[in-house]
Amino acid sequence: MTSPFASRLRTNYCPRDEELAQIKALLSEPCQRLKHLDDEIAVLQKALDKLSEERNALSAYVKAHEALMSPIRRLPLDILEHIFVACLPTHRNCVMSAKEAPVILGRICSSWRNISLRTPRLWCRLHIVEPPPPESSNSLTASSRRLLQLEAKVTQRLQRLEVANTWLRRSGQCPLSISLESNPDPRISPLLPALRFPPRSRTSS
Incomplete structure (x- = not known):
């Protein structure tokens, strides 16, 4: 993303009053997009947690039954x-x-x-x-x-x-x-x- 303040970023530059208003307007859309992304990530993370929980339960189920077939049990x-x-x-x-x-x-x-x-x-x-x-x-x-x-x-x-x-x-x-x-x-x-x-x-x- 390009910015009219690129040369001022990561410096000790102090914006003027009119520049402060310009920066606020410049950040309006990115801040909204950032919030939207955070919301999407939260939804996906919740779905991922649910899938991980289901996977762990299935893995434990499979391993417990595979253990019954272990050759050492038949010795x-x-x-x-x-x-x-x-x-x-x-x-x-x-x-x-x-x-x-x-x-x-x-x-x-x-x-x-x-x-x-x-x-x-x-x-x-x-x-x-x-x-x-x-x-x-x-x-x-x-x-x-x-x-x-x-x-x-x-x-x-x-x-x-x-x-x-x-x-x-x-x-x-x-x-x-x-x-x-x-x-x-x-x-x-x-x-x-x-x-x-x-x-x-x-x-x-």
Whole structure:
């Protein structure tokens, strides 16, 4: 669009009174057109939102039914258990991480969770890492920092111990392989003796 004020645009030029009236008249039609376009866009956006909502509903419907035809649903339970066990690390014991098997297997769907929980072989190997004490603020005294670190470490240790004992219960009667990584703290009792092993399980550390 051309304008008689093209040379004045994006400058600090101050229009005279007669030019102000000319600018207002010049903008009358473009402002009306702009409003008309905004109204059209709003109508089209509303229609687009409705179509998007319908598409999302149809997509969810299709995906839910396609999932029923997934080949993995047709696998026998014992084959699926073998696949789960094959997902475990081979060069070390399993760690208590939601990013690795066996924990991640139970987060895919409720069916996989049920299968993983009733497959003891998934839970018979465990590597326990005792968390280090958190850093404390320099504004605290040395004794206060030591006390806070000790309290935090005890709390983290109890949480880790609870998870480890839950893990061991899921191992059933399978022989166990357990490894422990820790920085011994004479103020805290060792973690390994506090573990509750299932009856008749064999342990190695």
